Amino acid sequence: EAGVAQSPRYKIIEKRQSVAFWCNPISGHATLYWYQQILGQGPKLLIQFQNNGVVDDSQLPKDRFSAERLKGVDSTLKIQPAKLEDSAVYLCASSQGGGQLYGYTFGSGTRLTVV
Amino acid sequence: AQSVAQPEDQVNVAEGNPLTVKCTYSVSGNPYLFWYVQYPNRGLQFLLKYITGDNLVKGSYGFEAEFNKSQTSFHLKKPSALVSDSALYFCAVSAFGNEKLTFGTGTRLTIIP
Secondary structure, three states, X not given: OOOOEEEOOEEEEXXXXXXXXXXXXXXXXXXEEEEEEOOOOOOEEEEXXXXXXXXXXXXXXXXXXXXXXXXXXXEEEEEOOOOHHHOEEEEEEEEOOOHXXXXXXXXXXXXXXXX | OOEEEOXXXXXXXXXXXXXXXXXXXXXXXXXXXXXXXXXXXXXXXXXXXXXXXXXXXXXXXXXXXXXXXXXXXXXXXXXXXXXXXXXXXEEEEEEOOEEEEEEOOOEEEEEEO
């Protein structure tokens, strides 16, 4: 089966610019997650979707970050405006319903550098 | 709040020797525990998980992990290390009824030929 697809792989922007990342989960996976992985740290959950509804966005900096999952399939994560501290790898993951039982599949990530 | 501690940033092991990567956790209720591996410029790859049952869990590439409830630990082990095992390893925890995965800070494993 095809994996979780993410694009772009790399992005370099200046601070205060905006950027968007795209994720296409595994077909049929109802749950989608966006994680932020800062260099030297473990991934941190930003937002979790169940179909097209938000389950958990408690760690999403809502003043600058937004995410949507229209039609319960693809998802887009946006940052506007970007700050230097947003430099990180943004990982998308999906699971077939309960990730604890069925597992989570991660994409290769988008590496964002803010200069 | 749930948390994971990986006390060693770096572990070096000679090829052919046994390896252990340590992980302790804190969670309310029964834990679901995971190990992931990350190679350079790659996403996280699943190694193994503990949900319930036997405390010794076997996973991919010859890895195993032992769940110890009294010590709240879930250490990753392999009897004989390969150079190709060199990578960044993450332990993660979630709780029953909560899909959120909380990761540790990672341990860089280097296998020395």
